[in-house]
Amino acid sequence: MHTGTASLPLHGGHCPPWLFERMRRLGPAILEIVVREYGPQEVLRRLSDPFWFQAFGCVLGFDWHSSGLTTTLCGALKEGLRGRERDLGFVIAGGKGRVSRQTPTEITAAADRLALTALKPAELVYASRMAAKVDNTALQDGYQLYHHVFIFTFDGQWAVVQQGMNERTRLARRYHWLGEGVADFACEPHAAVCCDARGEVLNMVAGEGGESRRVVTELSRERPHKFMAEFNKILEKGLPNLPLPWRHDIPRASYLNKALLKVYAAQPRDFTDLLGVEGVGPKTIRALAMVAEVAYGAPASFRDPVRYSFSHGGKDGHPYPVDRRVYDRSIAVLEQALAAAKIGRTEKFQALKRLAFISKNAT
Incomplete structure (x- = not known):
């Protein structure tokens, strides 16, 4: 199913190297915990949730309302997970601009490199292309896609995170897909579309x-x-x-x-x-x-499939500047816990789970 979109203002500038390097380490560590607890399919479900994805980017220290969160977070995860796909059970392909057009090649290459004989790369390539076609052509909301990331597990489950740009409004809109619920690319694939304003659209998938x-x-x-x-x-x-x-x-x-x-x-x-x-x-x-x-006499739909929506601080100083010392300590704690768990020492890992449980029940 198409699980949602988020509308974000276009920001200039770039992610500073010191922050990207930390995102590249902390992001994959968090996803590895998700895999250990729930399996790789849960990673797809979470990344396909626009609210979870946005919160994930904020935890990693990126500006909460910046369009750059999408491209930077996806880039950091792809870089940080490179070479670890066999251990985690999923692959990230695609990216921003020209890299997005290499997604089909990357899907096929990963299937060959990891010897995923049970996988059907052609079906994944089709899903990747159709997700882009629907959001760029069938749903005409004024946003031109420039970023496309395709995440898939070894058993053929998939998710998409892609983003479009509207140069007139200076906004970017992010689209999330989750393959497990897609029965028909052409009819009501949206489970949720989240942004801060509705617009005039031609919605051919309504x-x-x-x-x-x-x-x-x-x-x-x-x-x-x-x-x-x-x-x-x-x-x-x-x-x-x-x-x-x-x-x-x-x-x-x-x-x-x-x-x-x-x-x-x-x-x-x-x-x-x-x-x-x-x-x-x-x-x-x-x-x-x-x-x-x-x-x-066959009217098209003009319903915009939107509903309204919208740790470590942010690189632009909001809600407060990133505390690099605390950030590095978070990375160290997670990496040490994961390393110990791999050799059978799970005390620290279990302690983190208990801490999360206590925090959840205290709020």
């Missing part, structure tokens, strides 16, 4: 948009000239008062016709297949949805 998806798919299988005739007729008459301003960025006829030729050749069976056709982006889907609504 539950109430089933008829729109059906008609859009049927239109995509028609010869392009038939669709273009309807499309141009609508433009000539003028657009009706639709909830979303369709006049914004309507594709040129030449561009749309070229995209539709690709789609027609593919003859997609359903909306998920349509999304997977190479070259099908937000403009193509928006044009198809417009004709489906105006000419065939």
Whole structure:
């Protein structure tokens, strides 16, 4: 299932090396404890929870409301866990910008390197690509993806943490996915979408948009000239008062016709297949949805799937500056406890569990 998103302001600057190095050590140590207690699948569940993920970043000392928390935390975890995947039972692939486009290669390479013969890399690559397609094309909320991380266990379970940018509002929106609940990429994959404001969206994966998806798919299988005739007729008459301003960025006829030729050749069976056709982006889907609504009476959904939301201090001094001495002590305690547990000495590890229990029940 799609477990949520969070909307965050874009911040300039970068993570100072002294903080990143500590995040690279403390973050994996915390996840190793989760694996020891609950198994690697629990790591996926927690990372796919936008609130837990945000709290995790705050514990590691990053700014609580910065878009950089996503990219820096994922980068620190990936770096810190490199070479330890066999012990922990999960792999982190992808990253920011150009690295995000290497995710399919990294998934396949990890399966080969770790000799995961029971794994089906092609299915994981498909899940990675479809998660990105849905949030970038089917859910048109104004955020362009620039960060994509795919986490998977040795038995094929997976989660996604990806982030998009809206340059106009200077906000970033983070999307979380958890594979164990995904039955259909095209229908209501969101279990929770968390941010501080709603916006105008075209939501082609809304539950109430089933008829729109059906008609859009049927239109995509028609010869392009038939669709273009309807499309141009609508433009000539003028657009009706639709909830979303369709006049914004309507594709040129030449561009749309070229995209539709690709789609027609593919003859997609359903909306998920349509999304997977190479070259099908937000403009193509928006044009198809417009004709489906105006000419065939199959309205699309404009419901933004959002609900409102939102230790060691932060690098920007809020709520207080990071205390490096305390941070280093936290790393040392966890690393020593984990090292002792590996050789059968679990007293310190059990003490940490008791401390967590006492703290939980005291609040």
